[in-house]
Structure formats: C-alpha cells, structure tokens
Amino acid sequence: MPRASDKRERLIRSADHLILRQGFKQTTLSDIARDSGVPLGNVYYYFKTKDDIGHTVVRSRVAAMQALLDRYAIHEDPKRQLIEFLRFPLQIRDDLARNGCPLGTLAYELSRPDSQFREDSRELLQVVLDWSTTRFEAIDPDQGADLALQFVATLQGMSLVANALDDPQVVERLVERLRAWIESL
Amino acid sequence: MPRASDKRERLIRSADHLILRQGFKQTTLSDIARDSGVPLGNVYYYFKTKDDIGHTVVRSRVAAMQALLDRYAIHEDPKRQLIEFLRFPLQIRDDLARNGCPLGTLAYELSRPDSQFREDSRELLQVVLDWSTTRFEAIDPDQGADLALQFVATLQGMSLVANALDDPQVVERLVERLRAWIESL
DNA sequence: GTCTATATGTTGATAGAC
C-alpha cells in the first residue's frame, strides 16, 4: 500500500488559510492551487467541486476548535475552564483584528438563506455554544443556556468589531470584561 | 431643469436588498439590473464601477442607522434611550435571523486586509459605537467607552449567532439580557 | 439619458496525454 501523498492536506491548509483572509467566495481554485503548489487541474482529483473544499474546511475548523476546547476540560472548576479559554482569543488578537474569527467569518458568509451551507454555518458556532453551555450550566443550572449564549455572542461580536475597527485592543478590553463577568457569577 | 429619473435610487435599493441577502461579492450587476428593472448597460451611467455601488450602499446604510439613532435622542434619560433602541433589533428579529445585521454582515465581508473598503467597514460600526458611547458615558463617565464596546459587540454577536443558528429567539433572549444589564447600571 | 450588443477577463470544471 503506497504512502498517500500530502497533496490533499496541502490543499486543505491553503484553502483554510486563504478563506480566512479573503473569504470563501473570493478565494478561487487558482489561488488555492498556486498557494499549495498543486496544479489547477489536479485539484479535481482530490475534490469533486469547490463547494466540496468549503465543506472540508468547515469540518476542519470545527474539529480544530473541538480539540482546543477539550484541552481546557482538564481543570475541574467550570469557571476556571471558561476563564482559561479566554487566553486563546487574547493570544490571537492580532489575527482576529486582521481576519476576524475563523468560525464566525465563515459562518456569517455561508449562512445565506438559499445556501447549501446552512448546516455547516450552524455547526461552526454550535461547537463552542455546546461546550460553553455545559460549563455555564454547572455554574448556574437555571440560566446556563442564556449565559452561554451571551458568552458566545460577545466573543463573536468582539471579533467582528475588532476586525471592522482593525484594533486588537478591542479584544483585550472585552476579554477582560468577560473574565470579570465570569468571576462575578 | 428636468426632474431626475428615479433609476439611480432604484438601483441603490435593489443593490442594498440583494447585498443583504447574498453578500456583496455574490451579488452581480446583472442581479441588480434585473431586480431594479434597469438594463445592464445603463447601470454604468449611474455608477462608475461595481465598487462604486458598494460604497454607495455603505453610505446609505450608515445614514439610515444615524437617522434611526437620532430618533431615540428625544428621551432625556440615556438609559431610556438605550433601552428604547433595543426595540429595533427585536422588531426585525426575523430578518436578523435570516440575513444577519445590515451593518455587521457588510462590515465583516468588506474588512479584508487588502480591501479598499476598510474605511467603509469601520464607519458601519462606528456610527452605532459613537452613539452608544455618548449614552453610556452619561451613565458612567469612567467606564462609558468599555460599556459601549460591550453593548455593540453583544448586538453584533447576537445577530451573527441568530443568523448562523437561523433562530430569531436568540435575538429575543439576548435583547432581554441587555435590557436587564442596562437597567442594573 | 437610455438601451442593445459585445468586448474582455476570470472562474469552475473537464478532457485526455502521460
């Protein structure tokens, strides 16, 4: 059994990178081919259509975020898990200001009413919402769902505003407010 | 002096409508021409380029939001102004779930690093941020700027999440939380 | 000012040699 080439993986990495910076619609197969070093015509050996690439990038981002979230499950205190998680957006605040949230930008672009990507859009946010809901419900069983909703909405709005204003300090200021808010619960 | 035709206005209205539902990049000049009833070739008599239409739609949305915000200035109490304003997203919650926020979706799509729309993107959010900052500073001069930032971020995140989950109830739940939050200040 | 016809470039996708 021959070792599979790494071309498919390279294509996904390039697509993910380019879609983050340019959006899905704006990113052409030619862009992806050039960036990955795979000839244009060869892309279709690995992906049936461009939309197929889109779905794959969505699954890749959801899986990456799920893996990241799982890492914070080592702390016992749910408050601690949530606060530790806030270090992540803070770490990548320059990228968030430049390109927006990898989940939120794609979810917003793909959630058009007639789109075949509506389910993908939902999954991109659901992964964080589910994780947050579990933690907030451990803190306050009655309001858990609403608290998680506010948490995720604030994070997403934070990235959108930071990106629109091109200002990483927006992330700093709102992460600090979120931290104080969680500790006050 | 002949009465100007309404074609330019019709083009802007169609563009605004289509961009809200499909995004700017996805919306073609052919789409706009068909929807407005103006022949494709004639579009270029009113707008030099497609980007020109984009800029015009941005200015139109900013102006519309500014006009809306001015209407809430009739109340004396700044808390009251902010709470009354929350009736707006609640009223259009079905549209927000379907298409997202007219300011946020466009700001997020146009704020790419190399884009010539970066300033437009900033203005789309700044109009609400400035208005909110004035009100929150009247409530709490020290934290006014941060409170306004949290307010706008939550509103934007609310629309993004409602749109991704295709659920107007997200708007209902978060508007209620925002209302309670403002009253607690 | 208005419209038809069309130029020009780009994009997603395919054919077929190797």
Place this chain on the structure above:
DNA sequence: GTCTATCAACATATAGAC
C-alpha cells in the same frame, strides 16, 4: 496519480446607436 490544455459559463465593463 499527475499534469497541460482548454472549454463553457459568467462577470465586469465598454462601444456606440438612438
């Protein structure tokens, strides 16, 4: 599996008659 060449459709934009 890999790559070159290319098609067919679509997009922005222009030319030029009326």
